[in-house]
Amino acid sequence: MVEFYVPGESWIHRADPRVKFALVAVSIPGLLILQHPLVLAGALLVLNLLYTSAGLPATKIWRVVRTILPVSLLMMALRAIFYPLGPEVLTVGPLHLTVGGLAQGAALGLRLLAMALSIFLWLFTTQSQGIVRGMVKLGLPYPWGLSVGLALRFIPTLRESYETITQAQRARGLDLEGTGGLRRARVLLPGFVALMVSSFRTSENLARALEARAFGARGVRRSYLADIAFRPLDWVYLLLIALVAAALLFLHFRLGFGADPLRLLP
Amino acid sequence: MIEAPRLAAVDLWFSYGEHYAALQGADLNVEQGEFLAIVGQNGSGKSTLAKHFNGLLRPAKGRVTLDGLDIAEQSTGRLARQVGYVFQNPDHQLFCPTVKEELALGPQYLGLDPVEVQERVESGLQAFGLQRWADRGSGTLSFGLRRKVSVAAVFTMRPAVIILDEPTTGLEWGSAAELMSHFVALNSQGHSMVMITHDMQLVARYASRVAVMSEGRVVAQGEPQQIFRREEVLHAARIQPPQIVELARQLYAAGLELEGLTVEAICHDYLRLQGAALG
Numbered sequence: 143m144v145e146f147y148v149p150g151e152s153w154i155h156r157a158d159p160r161v162k163f164a165l166v167a168v169s170i171p172g173l174l175i176l177q178h179p180l181v182l183a184g185a186l187l188v189l190n191l192l193y194t195s196a197g198l199p200a201t202k203i204w205r206v207v208r209t210i211l212p213v214s215l216l217m218m219a220l221r222a223i224f225y226p227l228g229p230e231v232l233t234v235g236p237l238h239l240t241v242g243g244l245a246q247g248a249a250l251g252l253r254l255l256a257m258a259l260s261i262f263l264w265l266f267t268t269q270s271q272g273i274v275r276g277m278v279k280l281g282l283p284y285p286w287g288l289s290v291g292l293a294l295r296f297i298p299t300l301r302e303s304y305e306t307i308t309q310a311q312r313a314r315g316l317d318l319e320g321t322g323g324l325r326r327a328r329v330l331l332p333g334f335v336a337l338m339v340s341s342f343r344t345s346e347n348l349a350r351a352l353e354a355r356a357f358g359a360r361g362v363r364r365s366y367l368a369d370i371a372f373r374p375l376d377w378v379y380l381l382l383i384a385l386v387a388a389a390l391l392f393l394h395f396r397l398g399f400g401a402d403p404l405r406l407l408p
Numbered sequence: 409m410i411e412a413p414r415l416a417a418v419d420l421w422f423s424y425g426e427h428y429a430a431l432q433g434a435d436l437n438v439e440q441g442e443f444l445a446i447v448g449q450n451g452s453g454k455s456t457l458a459k460h461f462n463g464l465l466r467p468a469k470g471r472v473t474l475d476g477l478d479i480a481e482q483s484t485g486r487l488a489r490q491v492g493y494v495f496q497n498p499d500h501q502l503f504c505p506t507v508k509e510e511l512a513l514g515p516q517y518l519g520l521d522p523v524e525v526q527e528r529v530e531s532g533l534q535a536f537g538l539q540r541w542a543d544r545g546s547g548t549l550s551f552g553l554r555r556k557v558s559v560a561a562v563f564t565m566r567p568a569v570i571i572l573d574e575p576t577t578g579l580e581w582g583s584a585a586e587l588m589s590h591f592v593a594l595n596s597q598g599h600s601m602v603m604i605t606h607d608m609q610l611v612a613r614y615a616s617r618v619a620v621m622s623e624g625r626v627v628a629q630g631e632p633q634q635i636f637r638r639e640e641v642l643h644a645a646r647i648q649p650p651q652i653v654e655l656a657r658q659l660y661a662a663g664l665e666l667e668g669l670t671v672e673a674i675c676h677d678y679l680r681l682q683g684a685a686l687g
Contacts, residue, residue: 303500309464309484310501313493315517315565317485332503332513339547340499 146265154196158376159276162264169260181400182252189259210258214251222247245403410598412568413475420470430456432624445611448621454604462491492567498558502546514565532564552583569600612669
């Protein structure tokens with residue numbers, strides 16, 4: 143895997159990167175204000191539909207879920223245990239599980255998944271050049287946009303390096319079998335150090351390579367091979383996103399929709 | 409003298425992800441105390457095959473045995489006692505703040521007592537002429553020195569079999585020759601050496617046997633002498649023998665019995681032939 147982008151021709155792939163960014167920018171605060179687990183489950187369902195409609199394979203959804211799920215479950219458990227709310231359902235030793243705690247925990251876990259999926263919908267369907275172009279057209283200085291693109295581009299590279307480095311550690315006699323938790327983290331530490339060192343080296347070389355290819359040359363405006371432009375359809379998408387966002391805001395702040403983890407409507 | 413085990417890979421199949429089958433039924437033995445070179449195009453499966461010898465990769469099908477015993481049950485950490493692996497990029501295997509600690513890391517992972525670790529570090533520094541840099545950070549050294557540190561760090565673990573993944577890439581002739589002389593010394597102490605390389609000069613000069621890989625299989629193996637004469641193999645694996653070997657081969661075809669693989673050996677043969685002719 144060289145980047146997150148999954149080639150495709152779906153309407154989501156063809157939508158302007160800025161539209162997709164708008165969706166992320168609206169959905170993240172949206173997901174943050176909604177508290178009811180069912181509403182968040184609904185959001186997950188909508189995202190799932192969008193993934194399917196974009197023709198993204200189920201393995202991609204699963205990859206995101208698999209990465210986020212452990213954190214999601216952990217937050218869910220911690221919330222349910224440490225923030226009791228409302229009537230108790232179950233008492234196990236010192237643990238008091240409450241309806242409110244469970245609902246809040248579930249909301250937290252689902253929210254995290256939904257946020258990740260909404261960001262990855264954007265990343266999976268947009269080429270990194272598109273992401274950078276979008277950011278720059280939204281007013282981000284070009285070097286910053288490039289940084290964002292490079293950061294995304296290098297995540298998989300970083301993971302590959304990390305794999306090689308842990309291989310090298312094992313080849314040096316590090317036995318990871320039967321070690322877990324803190325001990326595992328401690329023995330893997332040298333690997334992280336090596337990863338940092340090799341990343342610094344890579345970034346230094348990358349900077350030089352960019353300069354050698356005339357990055358930051360004075361007195362010229364860079365041109366683009368594939369520029370992006372809003373099509374009429376993109377305005378429609380944007381309008382739809384704005385309408386949904388407005389409707390949610392109205393329902394939420396006027397009618398209290400999804401404001402309480404236990405009741406859909408007050 | 410070190411007694412190296414015999415390694416055998418039998419019908420190995422391995423894929424990276426769904427799309428790319430890197431090994432498609434590869435067979436290869438590493439005999440006791442030999443200097444084996446593995447050659448072949450990029451992507452022919454050389455590193456993938458070599459990484460199966462210490463269990464870094466596990467085959468989808470097929471098996472690897474060490475002195476006849478299947479290694480499937482053994483972790484890489486355990487196999488590291490017997491099979492060392494020097495990675496292609498030294499930066500991927502240097503972890504420690506100083507060269508000294510780097511050389512100590514492997515023996516420490518192996519659970520050796522501090523006195524033994526200290527001894528091995530000293531001998532490693534000495535064997536590779538690294539004493540001057542013992543307290544330097546390996547990240548601050550030149551590429552050639554980092555390469556040496558990465559080899560020394562495997563050397564201190566005393567594995568009987570040492571796998572070298574393109575050990576001379578990026579080194580100038582002098583450094584490469586010096587590094588190779590260390591490998592020759594290790595080989596003469598009984599270590600089996602397995603060297604992945606694109607450099608046919610090295611194969612001609614150092615290898616006792618060469619395995620040619622193409623599309624995930626070992627398509628030919630034998631003494632470099634024989635392999636360099638097999639045009640169909642060279643062509644299929646896109647290998648170009650050293651010029652001196654090619655010259656000798658063509659003269660051989662024309663009736664001159666030149667058998668050597670190095671300039672010295674071929675000169676020797678030639679002078680012998682000429683001496684006989686002048687007789």
